[in-house]
Amino acid sequence: MSNDAGRNASIQFSSTSSFPSVASPSLRERIGDWIFPPKGPEIGPVVLGQRRVYILPTGGGLMFGVTLLLMLIGSINYNLSLGYVLVFLLAGNGMVSMLHTWRNLARIALRPGRTSPVFTGELAGFRVQVENPGSLPRTSLAVQLSGQQPEYFDAAAGGSQEVVAKTPAAMRGLLYPGRFRIFTTYPLGLFYAWAIVDLDMHCLIYPKPEPGNISLPPAQAASGEGSAAGAGEEDFAGLRTFRPGDSPRRIAWKAFARSEVFLSKQFSGSAAVDLWLDFDDIPNALGLEAKLSRLARWVIESEAAGLRYGLRLPGSEYDPDSGALHRDRCLQALALFK
Numbered sequence: 066m067s068n069d070a071g072r073n074a075s076i077q078f079s080s081t082s083s084f085p086s087v088a089s090p091s092l093r094e095r096i097g098d099w100i101f102p103p104k105g106p107e108i109g110p111v112v113l114g115q116r117r118v119y120i121l122p123t124g125g126g127l128m129f130g131v132t133l134l135l136m137l138i139g140s141i142n143y144n145l146s147l148g149y150v151l152v153f154l155l156a157g158n159g160m161v162s163m164l165h166t167w168r169n170l171a172r173i174a175l176r177p178g179r180t181s182p183v184f185t186g187e188l189a190g191f192r193v194q195v196e197n198p199g200s201l202p203r204t205s206l207a208v209q210l211s212g213q214q215p216e217y218f219d220a221a222a223g224g225s226q227e228v229v230a231k232t233p234a235a236m237r238g239l240l241y242p243g244r245f246r247i248f249t250t251y252p253l254g255l256f257y258a259w260a261i262v263d264l265d266m267h268c269l270i271y272p273k274p275e276p277g278n279i280s281l282p283p284a285q286a287a288s289g290e291g292s293a294a295g296a297g298e299e300d301f302a303g304l305r306t307f308r309p310g311d312s313p314r315r316i317a318w319k320a321f322a323r324s325e326v327f328l329s330k331q332f333s334g335s336a337a338v339d340l341w342l343d344f345d346d347i348p349n350a351l352g353l354e355a356k357l358s359r360l361a362r363w364v365i366e367s368e369a370a371g372l373r374y375g376l377r378l379p380g381s382e383y384d385p386d387s388g389a390l391h392r393d394r395c396l397q398a399l400a401l402f403k
Contacts, residue, residue, distance in 0.1 A: 106265035126255035177266035185273040274362040339385040340374040
């Protein structure tokens with residue numbers, strides 16, 4: 066789970082509206098990897114200490130600095146005392162803004178949260194627990210996965226906040242978010258403070274259920290081949306002579322005590338059947354992913370219909386059962402099938 070090579074998604078240096086756009090995203094990511102080489106996922110908590118928080122002026126901050134420089138040149142040229150006062154006053158505000166921007170992000174702790182499985186084609190949500198141990202609230206923070214829109218939030222003083230960063234789930238299996246960034250431009254937007262974090266978390270991606278009206282495979286009797294006509298599990302229908310192979314649970318023990326003859330109970334009603342969802346019953350011409358999609362559809366429909374169903378895959382078999390736990394176990398087997 067923590068192996069970088071097994072990751073099918075990577076989060077590196079994504080673009081933001083407030084960061085100077087000087088290179089294509091792919092080039093920016095390569096430059097980012099060169100400056101901040103990946104060190105592997107961290108279990109957490111990850112505390113954003115002084116060495117993990119970086120800060121640069123935004124585009125607005127650069128324009129602000131250039132404007133101050135021109136004002137200073139004009140004040141020197143024309144010897145304007147009020148010009149000096151205004152320039153140094155604005156420059157001081159800019160320095161204070163830089164300090165607040167950095168402090169708004171520093172010493173925040175991040176932990177990986179629980180993720181819920183999704184189907185292929187949906188958005189996978191990665192929960193991140195953000196803890197603010199300080200006495201000041203943190204405002205206008207954002208978490209951003211590569212190529213995705215940032216998720217903005219505030220963190221109350223001494224509290225914890227859960228943030229869900231989403232990314233499309235393109236393939237079944239385990240989806241790793243890779244590195245992501247947490248950033249802020251609070252309070253004036255003149256500076257951009259950020260940190261790169263790689264938390265150890267993943268999301269299970271189920272195969273996308275096959276669309277359309279797909280009928281379920283025929284059910285089989287719970288024991289033996291074929292259907293047991295007239296047999297059932299609901300109403301008591303009488304006794305008959307015991308036959309080899311009858312279940313001991315169906316022996317009429319009270320009748321045996323009276324007559325010392327083994328008799329078996331008979332029941333009428335709906336026959337007890339098991340539904341087997343077999344990988345080999347689907348034509349190979351569909352291909353692996355299409356077969357898994359059909360099995361995922363069958364699992365969902367069988368569970369919705371309240372049926373007992375089992376799953377057969379090459380090399381593994383899941384006995385018939387029902388319930389949400391059984392459904393999730395079958396879908397997980399389909400998601401991780403190789």
